[in-house]
Amino acid sequence: MKEQISRLSVIFLCLNFSFSLANNSVDKIQEINKPKYTNAINVKQNDNGIVNILAQAATTDPLLHKVTDVPGKAKIELAELYYNTLFFPSEETFMKIRGKDPEKAWGNFIAQAVNKNGCVANGKGQGIYKGCDEYYSLENLLKSLDNLKNITERNYQKAKSIESGPTQYTTVESALKEKDRVNNFAVTGNDLDNLRQIAAFFAHMTTETGGSDGYQSNISAAYAFSAVQEGNCGNGDDCEQYKVTSQPSGGNFPQWQKYTNENYYGRGGKQLTYWENYEYYSQALYGDFRLLENPGLLVEGDKQYSPGEYGLTTSLAYLLLRYHDNCQTLETRDKNNNPIVNANCGPYYPSVDFDKPSMIEAFGEENSIQTFRSKQWITLSDKYGKPGFGLSINLINGGVECRADMTYQAMNRINFYIEYLVRFGADIKNVVISYKSGSENVFTKVDLIHNMINNSEGASDVSEWFTKYTTSPLLEMQDGKDKLGIYSNLDKISHITIVYGNGYVEHLDCIGYRTIGE
Numbered sequence: 001m002k003e004q005i006s007r008l009s010v011i012f013l014c015l016n017f018s019f020s021l022a023n024n025s026v027d028k029i030q031e032i033n034k035p036k037y038t039n040a041i042n043v044k045q046n047d048n049g050i051v052n053i054l055a056q057a058a059t060t061d062p063l064l065h066k067v068t069d070v071p072g073k074a075k076i077e078l079a080e081l082y083y084n085t086l087f088f089p090s091e092e093t094f095m096k097i098r099g100k101d102p103e104k105a106w107g108n109f110i111a112q113a114v115n116k117n118g119c120v121a122n123g124k125g126q127g128i129y130k131g132c133d134e135y136y137s138l139e140n141l142l143k144s145l146d147n148l149k150n151i152t153e154r155n156y157q158k159a160k161s162i163e164s165g166p167t168q169y170t171t172v173e174s175a176l177k178e179k180d181r182v183n184n185f186a187v188t189g190n191d192l193d194n195l196r197q198i199a200a201f202f203a204h205m206t207t208e209t210g211g212s213d214g215y216q217s218n219i220s221a222a223y224a225f226s227a228v229q230e231g232n233c234g235n236g237d238d239c240e241q242y243k244v245t246s247q248p249s250g251g252n253f254p255q256w257q258k259y260t261n262e263n264y265y266g267r268g269g270k271q272l273t274y275w276e277n278y279e280y281y282s283q284a285l286y287g288d289f290r291l292l293e294n295p296g297l298l299v300e301g302d303k304q305y306s307p308g309e310y311g312l313t314t315s316l317a318y319l320l321l322r323y324h325d326n327c328q329t330l331e332t333r334d335k336n337n338n339p340i341v342n343a344n345c346g347p348y349y350p351s352v353d354f355d356k357p358s359m360i361e362a363f364g365e366e367n368s369i370q371t372f373r374s375k376q377w378i379t380l381s382d383k384y385g386k387p388g389f390g391l392s393i394n395l396i397n398g399g400v401e402c403r404a405d406m407t408y409q410a411m412n413r414i415n416f417y418i419e420y421l422v423r424f425g426a427d428i429k430n431v432v433i434s435y436k437s438g439s440e441n442v443f444t445k446v447d448l449i450h451n452m453i454n455n456s457e458g459a460s461d462v463s464e465w466f467t468k469y470t471t472s473p474l475l476e477m478q479d480g481k482d483k484l485g486i487y488s489n490l491d492k493i494s495h496i497t498i499v500y501g502n503g504y505v506e507h508l509d510c511i512g513y514r515t516i517g518e
Contacts, residue, residue, distance in 0.1 A: 186198050417508065427500055
């Protein structure tokens with residue numbers, strides 16, 4: 001997936017929401033961020049890891065101080081209240097924190113970005129959808145997860161009816177594993193693993209929908225979900241680099257000439273990009289070529305699914321489903337010249353050339369993560385990365401972000417991940433930044449919380465264009481400068497690990513990893 005070029009790093013408010021709670025009362029939160037979709041959400045709360053974690057975090061988030069008394073609130077209501085507070089702070093919240101009109105303080109772009117009235121597509125603040133809070137609502141996220149559960153059940157039933165192929169990988173085995181990954185998302189039976197899965201999902205989506213390729217001192221959860229499509233591609237720019245203007249190398253798109261008017265730039269929560277990804281996920285999810293034929297569905301929707309459901313279902317699919325390469329074929333047609341999904345592609349039967357692990361598999365046990373290529377299973381060795389968040393970066397964008405030295409993009413993802421872990425209540429002992437010189441920076445959980453809260457309270461403005469509300473857990477700002485020099489010394493970092501209270505050590509970086517697929 002291609003990284004989205006960010007706008008100014010200015011959507012910074014969520015972590016500071018607590019300063020508007022003069023009376024530390026839930027009523028005050030409700031007044032500012034009224035739930036919009038609670039009555040429409042129909043989920044089995046006890047079986048939904050997303051709801052469980054958000055509802056718990058609403059009462060324990062250290063950046064919301066003492067907001068713990070929530071009598072009479074159903075779990076789903078509490079989860080939605082926290083979700084909206086986390087990702088969609090209102091303009092009223094902004095004004096309470098800053099004490100001034102946001103439009104006068106930062107211009108029209110910031111007013112729209114903070115209020116999320118228009119889903120910002122570029123630095124000019126031009127809205128392209130009714131609102132990001134609707135597109136990325138908790139309702140749509142939960143619906144999308146339910147959709148994916150239904151899809152993988154359908155795929156499993158179909159796989160049982162067409163089973164064939166090499167003994168190393170049966171269609172039933174493939175479909176059953178994918179069904180289980182979806183059904184077990186954040187309900188693994190292990191509380192820490194559940195937190196890690198949700199934190200990673202939000203960290204990567206935050207990067208894709210509001211992250212930066214460069215130094216990003218002003219990062220927080222509220223920076224997420226500020227765009228549904230890449231840069232200005234859907235708002236004036238041609239973005240010709242994403243169009244198919246000739247037969248791709250390998251000749252695996254024989255009918256490419258039919259699609260030269262379509263543009264496959266990044267859309268949705270995971271910024272689905274390039275024709276082959278639109279085709280693959282269209283087949284895997286819907287059993288047809290609808291996303292290839294009309295990529296705008298991720299922004300416009302249709303009678304079957306809302307725009308947000310398309311955008312979040314593809315995001316969850318990227319998280320939970322494997323990618324089977326070499327399935328791009330449109331040669332099979334029915335008597336009406338409509339494409340027929342190749343039974344040897346998609347989730348039913350992977351190609352025998354390459355089967356890429358899903359992002360969630362990066363959090364498996366050591367020596368348990370496998371890929372399928374050249375008709376055999378291969379266990380990923382340490383050269384691809386140890387299990388953990390760093391390996392998930394490699395699976396998502398390793399060719400760009402996993403270099404010999406730490407990259408800005410990877411560092412931003414790591415900071416987002418740590419922020420969500422802290423806010424969701426993970427039992428963290430410390431985070432260790434190891435340098436090539438042999439020295440270390442060690443951050444306890446108290447340090448991480450202190451950096452987020454203290455920076456937002458006291459750091460000086462970097463410039464007219466950067467707010468003083470710096471919320472990165474691995475930065476300690478003083479007079480507008482990173483006291484520890486994290487971002488200015490990325491090339492000196494060797495590795496970053498997090499140690500949990502139970503003693504488990506997770507590798508957060510992907511420095512020097514071999515790209516998956518090489």
